[in-house]
Amino acid sequence: xxxxxxxxxxxxxxxxxxxxxxxxxxxxxxxxxxxxxxxxxxxxxxxxxxxxxxxxxxxxxxxxxxxxxxxxxxxxxxxxxxxxxxxxxxxxxxxxxxxxxxxxxxxxxxxxxxxxxxxxxxxxxxxxxxxxxxxxxxxxxxxxxxxxxxxxxxxxxxxxxxxxxxxxxxxxxxxxxxxxxxxxxxxxxxxxxxxxxxxxxxxxxxxxxxxxxxxxxxxxxxxxxxxxxxxxxxxxxxxxxxxxxxxxxxxxxxxxxxxxxxxxxxxxxxxxxxxxxxxxxxxxxxxxxxxxxxxxxxxxxxxxxxxxxxxxxxxxxxxxxxxxxxxxxxxxxxxxxxxxxxxxxxxxx
Amino acid sequence: xxxxxxxxxxxxxxxxxxxxxxxxxxxxxxxxxxxxxxxxxxxxxxxxxxxxxxxxxxxxxxxxxxxxxxxxxxxxxxxxxxxxxxxxxxxxxxxxxxxxxxxxxxxxxxxxxxxxxxxxxxxxxxxxxxxxxxxxxxxxxxxxxxxxxxxxxxxxxxxxxxxxxxxxxxxxxxxxxxxxxxxxxxxxxxxxxxxxxxxxxxxxxxxxxxxxxxxxxxxxxxxxxxxxxxxxxxxxxxxxxxxxxxxxxxxxxxxxxxxxxxxxxxxxxxxxxxxxxxxxxxxxxxxxxxxxxxxxxxxxxxxxxxxxxxxxxxxxxxxxxxxxxxxxxxxxxxxxxxxxxxxxxxxxxxxxxxxxxxxxxxxxxxxxxxxxxxxxxxx
Numbered sequence: 001x002x003x004x005x006x007x008x009x010x011x012x013x014x015x016x017x018x019x020x021x022x023x024x025x026x027x028x029x030x031x032x033x034x035x036x037x038x039x040x041x042x043x044x045x046x047x048x049x050x051x052x053x054x055x056x057x058x059x060x061x062x063x064x065x066x067x068x069x070x071x072x073x074x075x076x077x078x079x080x081x082x083x084x085x086x087x088x089x090x091x092x093x094x095x096x097x098x099x100x101x102x103x104x105x106x107x108x109x110x111x112x113x114x115x116x117x118x119x120x121x122x123x124x125x126x127x128x129x130x131x132x133x134x135x136x137x138x139x140x141x142x143x144x145x146x147x148x149x150x151x152x153x154x155x156x157x158x159x160x161x162x163x164x165x166x167x168x169x170x171x172x173x174x175x176x177x178x179x180x181x182x183x184x185x186x187x188x189x190x191x192x193x194x195x196x197x198x199x200x201x202x203x204x205x206x207x208x209x210x211x212x213x214x215x216x217x218x219x220x221x222x223x224x225x226x227x228x229x230x231x232x233x234x235x236x237x238x239x240x241x242x243x244x245x246x247x248x249x250x251x252x253x254x255x256x257x258x259x260x261x262x263x264x265x266x267x268x269x270x271x272x273x274x275x276x277x278x279x280x281x282x283x284x285x286x287x288x289x290x291x292x293x294x295x296x297x298x299x300x301x302x303x304x305x306x307x308x309x310x311x312x313x314x315x316x317x318x319x320x321x322x323x324x325x326x327x328x329x330x331x332x333x334x335x336x337x338x339x340x341x342x343x344x345x346x347x348x349x
Numbered sequence: 350x351x352x353x354x355x356x357x358x359x360x361x362x363x364x365x366x367x368x369x370x371x372x373x374x375x376x377x378x379x380x381x382x383x384x385x386x387x388x389x390x391x392x393x394x395x396x397x398x399x400x401x402x403x404x405x406x407x408x409x410x411x412x413x414x415x416x417x418x419x420x421x422x423x424x425x426x427x428x429x430x431x432x433x434x435x436x437x438x439x440x441x442x443x444x445x446x447x448x449x450x451x452x453x454x455x456x457x458x459x460x461x462x463x464x465x466x467x468x469x470x471x472x473x474x475x476x477x478x479x480x481x482x483x484x485x486x487x488x489x490x491x492x493x494x495x496x497x498x499x500x501x502x503x504x505x506x507x508x509x510x511x512x513x514x515x516x517x518x519x520x521x522x523x524x525x526x527x528x529x530x531x532x533x534x535x536x537x538x539x540x541x542x543x544x545x546x547x548x549x550x551x552x553x554x555x556x557x558x559x560x561x562x563x564x565x566x567x568x569x570x571x572x573x574x575x576x577x578x579x580x581x582x583x584x585x586x587x588x589x590x591x592x593x594x595x596x597x598x599x600x601x602x603x604x605x606x607x608x609x610x611x612x613x614x615x616x617x618x619x620x621x622x623x624x625x626x627x628x629x630x631x632x633x634x635x636x637x638x639x640x641x642x643x644x645x646x647x648x649x650x651x652x653x654x655x656x657x658x659x660x661x662x663x664x665x666x667x668x669x670x671x672x673x674x675x676x677x678x679x680x681x682x683x684x685x686x687x688x689x690x691x692x693x694x695x696x697x698x699x700x701x702x703x704x705x706x707x708x709x710x711x712x713x714x715x716x717x718x719x720x721x722x723x724x725x726x727x728x
Contacts, residue, residue: 204623208635226551
């Protein structure tokens with residue numbers, strides 16, 4: 001069973017969330033008394049994506065590529081600089097806090113660090129009940145039974161509801177965060193690195209839980225992560241980000257079978273596989289250098305400064321195109337969109 | 350990982366003289382809550398030119414083991430057992446003698462290059478300092494020249510100019526290259542790399558592993574690679590140890606441990622990893638519960654409470670490491686259940702609930718390397 005076959009209906013339907021040309025710039029302030037803005041960090045620079053009901057879209061990239069900022073800008077936790085986020089036909093950017101609040105019932109977030117995202121002074125019951133109280137959805141006996149049901153749903157023992165977060169392990173805390181996010185019965189969950197703070201044996205339980213919840217509740221996830229193994233396991237489609245851009249987007253199988261952007265290819269080849277024989281035989285594509293500063297990204301294609309293809313394969317006139325022209329995210333005959341002038345599908349795994 | 354592949358002959362030389370012999374190493378930390386038994390009877394041998402991987406989850410004692418070997422634990426730590434480097438006992442050595450061995454005989458690469466370099470000295474100076482520390486006859490000029498060579502070797506572009514840079518002018522990956530340059534500066538016999546790529550992005554990790562391979566080739570040093578990432582160990586190591594609750598619970602050649610693990614914990618760990626190369630979608634098999642408290646470890650097998658093969662006899666005594674195949678050891682009295690090609694899904698349950706009682710290791714004083722080494726967090 002492949003991920004795409006699992007949800008054939010997802011592709012045809014209207015997207016539940018449609019993001020178009022989203023940008024988020026952070027000002028760089030000068031050192032002087034007036035602290036004028038002297039530049040901008042282009043954390044997210046023109047991201048477009050669609051999320052369909054019941055779908056899991058993985059958003060991957062290395063640190064600083066803008067994946068978390070994208071999630072936060074979609075959630076309106078950090079207002080976007082420009083662009084549009086349409087959720088079920090309603091534009092979210094520019095909404096006031098008050099107007100946004102009822103919409104938050106449908107779109108919730110789970111944060112990376114289960115130690116920082118739960119109030120240490122509240123017992124678990126209060127943490128999970130808080131959204132229900134704020135939105136005036138339940139009280140009294142009903143509230144108690146809903147919180148119990150939520151804790152059971154995420155695989156925690158409801159009898160532990162009066163304990164504090166410090167009494168729980170990392171994996172259990174992340175489950176509490178998920179229960180809180182599910183309290184309002186959202187349609188979309190933004191999961192910002194939900195398992196990367198956890199040890200592998202614990203991480204697997206949370207991944208299985210997220211899969212079960214998607215199947216049982218028909219949720220759609222925007223699954224933000226840096227670990228491509230985890231993303232492959234859980235996602236239906238995957239978008240790869242680099243320096244504020246999506247550089248390739250495809251169904252999970254397509255991305256792993258036919259990676260077309262040189263960055264995706266390097267990323268896939270860099271990840272170690274826990275299999276000694278395969279690992280010894282693998283050839284790595286080793287990128288040179290580090291990610292350039294998003295305050296001053298390279299002209300044309302942003303990846304060209306580290307691109308193995310640019311450095312070793314392309315002719316001088318081809319290189320000029322990389323330097324002068326921003327490659328659009330479009331299908332260049334590889335079956336899915338990739339933002340490379342010379343996109344070409346190769347097998348890496 | 351072509352550059353990291355070492356000739357296979359290292360594996361079949363158990364008879365060769367070991368350069369590092371760790372015997373029954375125990376590390377205890379007295380705390381308000383009682384004695385944290387971070388390392389409980391670890392023994393291993395390291396042979397010349399060999400790469401030994403040590404894997405385990407946080408709190409398993411893998412970092413504390415190597416800090417104890419290097420004599421880098423805080424004074425409050427109680428260390429017993431024996432660590433012999435080329436036949437000399439390190440645990441009884443004074444700091445002055447140890448300093449001669451650190452960086453020259455045994456050098457170490459730490460996880461976080463931000464904290465292992467001194468921010469107020471130029472990187473060239475820090476490398477040159479290491480060179481001159483062990484050979485006072487080297488002139489300042491010669492040491493700086495050596496620093497430039499080393500920086501070139503670890504792949505720093507324009508090494509001649511960058512030798513006068515400060516660590517903050519470098520990215521994380523570049524800093525880790527500098528740390529590796531320092532580690533190989535004196536042609537050590539052993540390099541201990543403690544999570545050398547954990548703080549780095551995956552494309553940078555690939556670069557650093559390649560550099561580490563270069564360092565191993567250049568120096569011919571035997572290497573101990575400590576990591577939580579089973580992928581990293583797979584391609585690099587000849588032999589490996591799996592640690593759990595302060596003990597070695599499985600050891601052997603990497604192929605044996607990966608393809609035919611004989612300790613349920615190892616099997617569970619492999620089964621809970623999503624695979625980059627999986628084409629069929631398989632359910633992951635999480636391990637229920639959390640590692641035991643290191644203050645009052647329960648009697649019997651420390652993995653017992655989380656183990657699907659657990660029987661009453663497991664609680665009677667801590668199972669010793671027994672040889673299940675030539676060179677392959679496992680600490681499980683029911684290890685024969687895992688003989689042959691047993692899949693994690695046959696033993697572990699893919700159910701996603703976690704109903705374990707929330708009384709947990711996290712609340713205990715950190716047994717993590719960072720907290721132990723700095724002595725924070727402890728009274």
